[in-house]
Amino acid sequence: MPAEDTNLRYADVNRDVVRSLVETGPKYYITLACAAGLTLVCFFFPWFYQLNLGIAAAGMNHPQVWGTYEANFIFWIGLSHSGTLLSCVLHITRSSWRKAMYRSAEAMTLFSLIVAVTMVMVHLGRPWFIHWAFPYPNQMELWPNFRSPLLFDVTAIATYLTGSAVFIYMGSIPDFAAVRDRTSGWRRHMYTLLSLGWRGTDTEWHRLGWAYTLLAVLIIPLAVSVHSIVSWDWASSIVPVLHQTIFAPYFVVGAIYSGTAGIVTVMFLLRKYMNFERYITQLHFDNLGRLLLALSLIWTYINVLELFTGWYSGASTEIEALKYKLFGYYAPLYWEMILCCAVAPLLLISQRFRTSFVPMLILSIAINIGMYTERFLIVGTSLSRKYLPDAWGLYVPSLVEISILVGSVALFSTLFLLFVKIFPSVSIYEVKETLQESEHAPEPAIPEPTIPARGGAQWQPAQ
Amino acid sequence: MTSAARNESGSIQSGPERGVREKWREYRKPGYYEELDYAWTMTIDLDRCTGCEACVTACKAENNLPIVGEKALAQGREIQWMRIERYWEGEYPNARLSFIPMLCQHCEAAPCETVCPVTATYHNQDGLNAQVYNRCIGTRSCAVYCPYEVRYFNYNDHHWDPPLEQQLNPDVTVREKGVMEKCTFCIQRIRQAKDLAKDDGRRRVRDGEVQPACVQACPAEALVFGDRKDTASRVFASMNDPRAYRVLDELNTRPSVIYLKKVTTDAG
Numbered sequence: 001m002p003a004e005d006t007n008l009r010y011a012d013v014n015r016d017v018v019r020s021l022v023e024t025g026p027k028y029y030i031t032l033a034c035a036a037g038l039t040l041v042c043f044f045f046p047w048f049y050q051l052n053l054g055i056a057a058a059g060m061n062h063p064q065v066w067g068t069y070e071a072n073f074i075f076w077i078g079l080s081h082s083g084t085l086l087s088c089v090l091h092i093t094r095s096s097w098r099k100a101m102y103r104s105a106e107a108m109t110l111f112s113l114i115v116a117v118t119m120v121m122v123h124l125g126r127p128w129f130i131h132w133a134f135p136y137p138n139q140m141e142l143w144p145n146f147r148s149p150l151l152f153d154v155t156a157i158a159t160y161l162t163g164s165a166v167f168i169y170m171g172s173i174p175d176f177a178a179v180r181d182r183t184s185g186w187r188r189h190m191y192t193l194l195s196l197g198w199r200g201t202d203t204e205w206h207r208l209g210w211a212y213t214l215l216a217v218l219i220i221p222l223a224v225s226v227h228s229i230v231s232w233d234w235a236s237s238i239v240p241v242l243h244q245t246i247f248a249p250y251f252v253v254g255a256i257y258s259g260t261a262g263i264v265t266v267m268f269l270l271r272k273y274m275n276f277e278r279y280i281t282q283l284h285f286d287n288l289g290r291l292l293l294a295l296s297l298i299w300t301y302i303n304v305l306e307l308f309t310g311w312y313s314g315a316s317t318e319i320e321a322l323k324y325k326l327f328g329y330y331a332p333l334y335w336e337m338i339l340c341c342a343v344a345p346l347l348l349i350s351q352r353f354r355t356s357f358v359p360m361l362i363l364s365i366a367i368n369i370g371m372y373t374e375r376f377l378i379v380g381t382s383l384s385r386k387y388l389p390d391a392w393g394l395y396v397p398s399l400v401e402i403s404i405l406v407g408s409v410a411l412f413s414t415l416f417l418l419f420v421k422i423f424p425s426v427s428i429y430e431v432k433e434t435l436q437e438s439e440h441a442p443e444p445a446i447p448e449p450t451i452p453a454r455g456g457a458q459w460q461p462a463q
Numbered sequence: 464m465t466s467a468a469r470n471e472s473g474s475i476q477s478g479p480e481r482g483v484r485e486k487w488r489e490y491r492k493p494g495y496y497e498e499l500d501y502a503w504t505m506t507i508d509l510d511r512c513t514g515c516e517a518c519v520t521a522c523k524a525e526n527n528l529p530i531v532g533e534k535a536l537a538q539g540r541e542i543q544w545m546r547i548e549r550y551w552e553g554e555y556p557n558a559r560l561s562f563i564p565m566l567c568q569h570c571e572a573a574p575c576e577t578v579c580p581v582t583a584t585y586h587n588q589d590g591l592n593a594q595v596y597n598r599c600i601g602t603r604s605c606a607v608y609c610p611y612e613v614r615y616f617n618y619n620d621h622h623w624d625p626p627l628e629q630q631l632n633p634d635v636t637v638r639e640k641g642v643m644e645k646c647t648f649c650i651q652r653i654r655q656a657k658d659l660a661k662d663d664g665r666r667r668v669r670d671g672e673v674q675p676a677c678v679q680a681c682p683a684e685a686l687v688f689g690d691r692k693d694t695a696s697r698v699f700a701s702m703n704d705p706r707a708y709r710v711l712d713e714l715n716t717r718p719s720v721i722y723l724k725k726v727t728t729d730a731g
Contacts, residue, residue, distance in 0.1 A: 054619035054640030055601070061539030063612045065603040125601015125616065125641025132581045132600060142582065142598075150580035150604055237608045238574055238714055383607060387711055388565070390548035391612035393539050 008278060013431050017175075017424045018182045020274045024421060027273075035414040043407025046400045047122055055125055057400040064383045064395035069123035071375040072405055074251070075258070076116035076412075077157070077230050078371065082259025083109030083164065084223035087171075088216035097287050099430040100279040103175075104270055105263050106168040107423065111415040112262075113161045115408050122404060149232040156226040163222055167215050168423075173198050174208065175424040190422075227255045234378065240317040241310065241325065241382045250302045257295040257341075258371035264288050264364035266416070268357055270425060279426050282355040289354030292367070296345035303342065321385040329394060330381055333373050340370025501668070502590040502719070503648050504691040505678070506701040507564055509725040511685035514562045519545050521680030522566075525649060527631045527638075529621030542615040544646040545677050561725075564686075566677070567592060567613045567646035568710070568718030575605035575614065583643070590719060591648055601641040610711050611718075614645045648688070649675035670696040691719075 050057040060067045083106040090098040121127040133154050135143050144151050177198035180191035198204060231251035234242040264285065271280040307326075310318040325334055344366055347353045354360065380395050419425065522528065522545045531540055545566045552559045569592045576584050576592065583598035584605055606614040620640045623631065631637065634651040638644050656673035660666050670689050678686040689698035701707075706723040 054617070056535070056540070056618035056640075059538075060603075060616075060618070062541065062615060063606070064539070065606040065616055123602070125603065125643075126599065126639075127601075129581075129600045132598070144580055145577075145582040147577045148580045148604075149578060150602055154580065233578075233604065236578065237604075238610055239607065386612060387610045387714075388548060388612055390546075390550065390565075 038410035059398035068401040073119040078255035080112035081255035152229045241321040261364040261367035268361040293348040300342040325381045337373040508723040511683040518677035521676040525676035571717035574608040
């Protein structure tokens with residue numbers, strides 16, 4: 001099924017994508033400067049202040065030792081599942097509508113992971129010793145604790161980061177070559193290096209196809225395991241509302257959900273500001289909308305399940321923690337989350353809604369706000385209500401934490417803005433594949449050659 | 464390869480007779496020891512406890528606990544390795560107060576030990592849940608996992624206005640910001656007692672030779688401390704009292720702190 005405008009030709013694709021890389025106007029520079037400036041002011045300066053003062057800069061206390069930094073961490077890892085889903089899963093199911101979007105989605109994955117890793121460093125009490133979490137031979141003869149879910153995290157995220165980086169780079173090699181052939185000057189040098197001497201021979205294409213599919217198949221279980229492992233940081237504890245087996249599926253579904261909503265947001269912005277209207281069309285938004293609807297329903301189901309099993313257990317600690325979640329201090333946040341993630345996405349049942357760009361943008365942002373709230377509530381309401389009532393507490397994020405949250409979004413945006421000018425953000429060769437498919441479809445009205453009357457030039461077969 | 468030998472004091476013999484690999488196998492499986500050297504246990508008799516908080520103060524003095532200040536206390540960042548939990552029931556004039564001293568329970572199946580990514584907390588050969596300050600990177604996951612809420616984090620660096628710094632115990636470090644801390648059963652005193660016993664001819668520490676600061680300070684003698692492997696010790700008798708119970712026993716953490724239930728009449 002042709003996903004793009006059937007009047008597109010190969011040359012158009014080349015031209016549009018190369019133009020998106022080469023042409024930069026003042027709007028781009030201003031946006032980049034704002035994003036970088038915001039990152040510096042909202043992320044790095046408060047972090048520096050916190051490194052000097054200690055975690056006292058944040059709002060955490062006893063017993064609420066985890067706060068928005070952990071929530072941010074889960075949120076960004078969750079967002080990173082967008083690329084994996086779009087790139088790998090839909091590649092295996094041979095969905096053609098993914099072809100225009102998956103490069104940017106993979107980039108989102110990579111940058112979300114990078115931001116998540118910086119979040120871990122912000123969260124640590126002594127981040128200058130973070131290298132102890134890695135197993136390297138040392139004079140202390142100490143390995144990290146392999147029984148710890150946090151160490152599974154380190155392993156899983158390091159693997160996922162490496163895998164995603166290799167994946168996006170490898171998939172972009174033919175595109176780098178295409179851009180190399182159409183640029184000059186320092187860009188040509190850069191793309192010559194990046195394209196690793198790609199010539200576009202049959203053997204190379206064949207090998208790329210195999211390698212790409214192999215990595216795609218390997219990255220899918222990796223993505224599922226990464227967020228399951230992140231969930232086990234919480235689920236392996238004996239804290240009342242956290243110690244549940246549903247956590248692994250809960251987090252993975254939540255991750256794919258918020259990641260897909262993130263893709264909708266980024267696709268809207270790419271389409272609008274990079275002039276990709278012909279590549280990212282209503283069809284893409286329609287399909288993403290359907291996906292979001294399905295994920296929203298599964299997410300709602302899991303939430304209901306959590307409430308039900310907590311109530312059904314009859315354990316006083318569980319019921320107290322759930323009551324606190326629904327009706328306690330953070331209740332407004334809980335109901336806002338339900339509104340944004342369970343109720344509002346029901347609008348996606350209507351195809352008219354799914355194919356309208358601005359409403360989809362607003363909904364996708366609302367979904368991500370709701371999902372962030374969910375992560376915050378997981379951290380904020382569970383630690384407040386543990387086993388000993390004397391130790392119950394309350395947590396309010398400090399300005400430094402809010403600033404770091406804003407700064408992390410700015411950091412992600414900065415990285416993404418740099419990405420769109422270096423990597424082709426729409427995959428040239430895969431979009432051409434869909435055009436090739438559409439060229440085999442019935443051609444519009446090209447008249448059959450008529451046999452000319454006697455006296456006219458006619459083609460004679462070779463005698 | 465020679466097998467593990469225990470000398471007359473009962474501790475694992477070290478020395479050239481035993482290879483490095485042997486010792487490694489013995490010591491490097493925290494939580495899975497076949498036999499503990501000592502099994503330090505504390506019993507707290509709630510009938511005797513008056514809630515005076517002498518134990519809290521003694522612990523603060525002995526272990527260089529910081530004074531966090533009013534603002535930090537209001538934010539909930541107090542550091543009290545030993546705290547008295549208070550629960551009010553009923554309304555005036557029939558209000559009743561129950562209180563219980565809460566400290567690190569040194570659980571045999573401690574939830575905090577499995578989660579530390581750098582093994583800054585582990586179970587040592589004396590049955591103590593040890594916290595290694597220099598190894599801690601401050602993930603705070605141990606505090607999340609602890610059901611008793613007895614782990615305290617240093618949210619900032621602390622200072623002692625002069626001349627209070629002269630009161631600091633030289634046997635105990637002052638923790639920097641970003642490090643988790645908790646009750647250690649005054650491990651510095653245990654070490655000292657073991658050293659003295661060794662100087663005395665490699666004998667075991669006798670019952671009553673080592674007392675953590677809280678046990679020493681308690682005016683009602685509500686706290687009893689000792690080695691439960693020593694069947695003649697006070698703590699062994701105390702923990703086998705019919706009133707004995709463990710807090711949050713249903714979680715199977717197997718704590719080393721045993722409480723003796725307060726005897727109350729129905730009239731309260």
